[in-house]
Amino acid sequence: xxxxNAITDATRAAVADNPAAAAVVFKASARPEGTVGSEITLGxxxxxxxEPPSLGGQHTAPNPVEFHLASLLxxxxxxxxxxxxxxxxxxxxxxxxxxxxxxxxxxFGLDDNVRPGFQQIRVTVTVTGPDTDERYRELQDAVDAHCxxxxxxxxxxxxxxxLIKG
Numbered sequence: 521x522x523x524x525n526a527i528t529d530a531t532r533a534a535v536a537d538n539p540a541a542a543a544v545v546f547k548a549s550a551r552p553e554g555t556v557g558s559e560i561t562l563g564x565x566x567x568x569x570x571e572p573p574s575l576g577g578q579h580t581a582p583n584p585v586e587f588h589l590a591s592l593l594x595x596x597x598x599x600x601x602x603x604x605x606x607x608x609x610x611x612x613x614x615x616x617x618x619x620x621x622x623x624x625x626x627x628f629g630l631d632d633n634v635r636p637g638f639q640q641i642r643v644t645v646t647v648t649g650p651d652t653d654e655r656y657r658e659l660q661d662a663v664d665a666h667c668x669x670x671x672x673x674x675x676x677x678x679x680x681x682x683l684i685k686g
Contacts, residue, residue: 524605554578575624585638588673589618595669596645603662610649611659618643641673 535542553559556577557570569584571577582590593616604611619642626636645663647656664670 524602528602528606554580557581585620585622588638589620589641592641592643592669592673593618595667596643596663599663599667599670600645600647600659603666604659607655607659607662609651609655609659611647612650613648614645616643616645 626634
């Protein structure tokens with residue numbers, strides 16, 4: 521198994537003389553599935569998204585905001601693992617949970633003063649290991665500063681939408 525520090529070192533070397541080599545483009549595409557669901561293609565993978573019956577779906581798959589929480593948690597886990605190795609902090613076990621508060625009045629346009637996305641997300645990470653509480657706070661600070669999906673969740677990302685009528 522490749523060490524996570526080795527991956528970081530290889531990336532550092534690859535982009536040292538050419539910072540443009542650090543730019544990566546990820547792509548996804550979607551098609552309708554069922555009443556309110558979607559089939560999402562992510563490279564060679566397909567995932568399905570649906571809504572609960574209260575939002576018009578059949579609840580055959582997680583809904584979009586549940587996938588957002590899953591993305592956030594999976595990114596937290598991998599970022600904790602990278603930064604624990606980088607900082608030399610031992611992690612014996614790691615788990616994370618998230619819950620988000622959503623007011624559907626924003627989505628349905630019932631109140632334009634209500635944000636359609638999460639009003640708040642709470643993430644709880646549980647870690648065990650022999651290091652001091654201070655070292656694990658250092659790890660949390662590093663993760664909070666470097667987790668891409670946490671950044672997507674807390675920062676403003678320019679999104680340009682385009683409608684093409686075929």
